[in-house]
Amino acid sequence: MLTTHAEPTAGEMTTTQSNVRVYAWVVFALTVGLLLSDYMSRQVLNAVFPLLKTTWGLSDTRLGSLSSVVALMVGVLTFPLSVLADRWGRVKSIVLMAAMWSLATLGCALSTNYGEMLLARAFVGIGEAAYGSVGIAVVLSIFPPRLRATITGAFMAGGAFGSVLGMALGGAVAAHLGWRAAFGAMAIMGMVLVVIYRIVVTEKRIASLQPAIGNREAPGGMRMSLRALLKGLFSTRSVVCAYVGSGVHLLVPAAVWSWLPSFLNRYYGMETGKAAVTAAAFVLVTGVGMVVCGNLADRFSKEAGERKWTIAIAYCVICFVLLTIGLRLPPGTAQLVLIGAGMFFCAGAAGPSGAMVANLTPPSIHASAFATLTLSNNLLGLAPAAVLTGVVADHIGLLGALQLVPFAPLVAALVFVIGKRHYSGDLDRVNALREEASH
Known part of the structure; x- marks a missing residue:
């Protein structure tokens, strides 16, 4: 018995390529959305400095430390956590990181003193430490090399936009509802995005896009010696x-x-x-x-x-x-x-x-x-x-x-x-x- 295998038609191929492109841009939008959440959670603090100073009678040094502790955690942990993400899986790492900084930002809203706020801000920094490097690695893996400068520039610009949004929206919310509500609003936005990202983006679907645009990468995470x-x-x-x-x-x-x-x-x-x-x-x-x-x-x-x-x-x-x-x-x-x-x-x-x-x-x-x-x-x-x-x-x-x-x-x-x-x-x-x- 002779069996024949039908070749995909041009229309089917065009539809498939179109679906690949659409999904790639959906992943990009969600990943940039989390980057906005990252910087909004980080910068909302600056908008409520005067209110915190009045509420807890903090010195400028202590106020500054609430901001610096985030930068410290990011600086110290960016490289090791990014290496772990390459090994463990980038999408899973992104979900975990975003959930951590969102919950930590909620912790800022619930803080009753400087010490609790400082600890919560430290966990914001831990969650955010590797997000930029892991997020850009994910989006670059699903776009062709000819778009790398565009994707990188657009992704990194999210930090500037997120900083402005965090200060502007945080300040507006704080002016009407208080500083706790400002932190709470940033936390809720982050957690909503985490849930959507977890549902829409998976390691398997990311891996399936890579052959279609000429990239090849093992989906299960990288195993490599430190020297290599x-x-x-x-x-x-x-x-x-x-x-x-x-x-x-x-x-x-x-x-x-x-x-x-x-x-x-x-x-x-x-x-x-x-x-x-x-x-x-x-x-x-x-x-x-x-x-x-x-x-x-x-x-x-x-x-x-x-x-x-x-x-x-x-x-x-x-x-x-x-x-x-x-x-x-x-x-x-x-x-x-x-x-x-x-x-x-x-x-x-x-x-x-x-x-x-x-x-x-x-x-x-x-x-x-x-x-x-x-x-x-x-x-x-x-x-x-x-x-x-x-x-x-x-x-x-x-x-x-x-x-x-x-x-x-x-x-x-x-x-x-x-x-x-x-x-x-x-x-x-x-x-x-x-x-x-x-x-």
């Missing part, structure tokens, strides 16, 4: 340049976000509230810039992946020129416009940098690779920016300190130039190793 892991993370000069360049160039947004309200207050005479709202607009400009710059990097590098290095260099140089000129103009509309334009490009290299890291590391360790990128971003840019700017400001004034900040992307551009010189050869070696491993 480190070799994969730091195997080439160009990937090290991607780590370092990304971290250094992010010194600009971190410094300007921290000090722009004070700058507007001192040099424009804006009251505290107006200065904060105006500064938030610049944060949003940075977030939009990350999305647009990442997308442009993908569009202009379709035919040649190494162009992403050139584009990252261009973003850094443009940022340097705009901010250097803007910060030397007298206070006024022209100065604010140029600063805003510079802020549009100040984190533009984040997307290309993330794409380069993904291209130069095995998919099975992408969460660990992005944890390394996150660690570099924090150590070289995000963490020291505000403190270093403040130290310099104590000696030459805030304006003088801010005028030095744009030299950071110039340094990053030089690092990216070195990475570009080695990229082609490094990528050939990495691809050759991947081919050997697959046979």
Whole structure:
């Protein structure tokens, strides 16, 4: 008896591809939604500082520690927890992490004293520690390599949008219902997203998407010795340049976000509230810039992946020129416009940098690779920016300190130039190793 096997029709293939694309974007939206929840839970504290100070009579040092403890937990635990997520399973890890920071944020709402709040905030940091690196690894695994800069830039921009939303919504809720309700609202939003994510996203469905878009990755989690892991993370000069360049160039947004309200207050005479709202607009400009710059990097590098290095260099140089000129103009509309334009490009290299890291590391360790990128971003840019700017400001004034900040992307551009010189050869070696491993 002769049996025949029908080939899928063009219409069926188109439908299948369409379903794959739709589901991939649903996963992206939910993962970014959790990132927004991450930063909203982290930043809502800043909106209720005055209320906590009045309620418990806290010193500024204790208030600051409630914020710093989150950053401390993130800095210390990002890498080890990301490695565990690669081994245990990324989707399961995301659900666990998001549930932890949401419950911890609820714990903040129920805290009756400073000690309880400090403990709850520490668990917020533990939950959030590896989310950025694991979340971006998940979404990159289900999109084709040609979209990596776009996806990375858009994902990382979620931190800027979440920070603004956390402060704005938290402040509005606190003004009407009190500080406990502000924490409670953030917790409820997080828990609702956790439930939806748990129902919609699974390791099996994620794994099924990867062959359709040209990625190959074992669904059950990675098993690798520490020596092999480190070799994969730091195997080439160009990937090290991607780590370092990304971290250094992010010194600009971190410094300007921290000090722009004070700058507007001192040099424009804006009251505290107006200065904060105006500064938030610049944060949003940075977030939009990350999305647009990442997308442009993908569009202009379709035919040649190494162009992403050139584009990252261009973003850094443009940022340097705009901010250097803007910060030397007298206070006024022209100065604010140029600063805003510079802020549009100040984190533009984040997307290309993330794409380069993904291209130069095995998919099975992408969460660990992005944890390394996150660690570099924090150590070289995000963490020291505000403190270093403040130290310099104590000696030459805030304006003088801010005028030095744009030299950071110039340094990053030089690092990216070195990475570009080695990229082609490094990528050939990495691809050759991947081919050997697959046979």
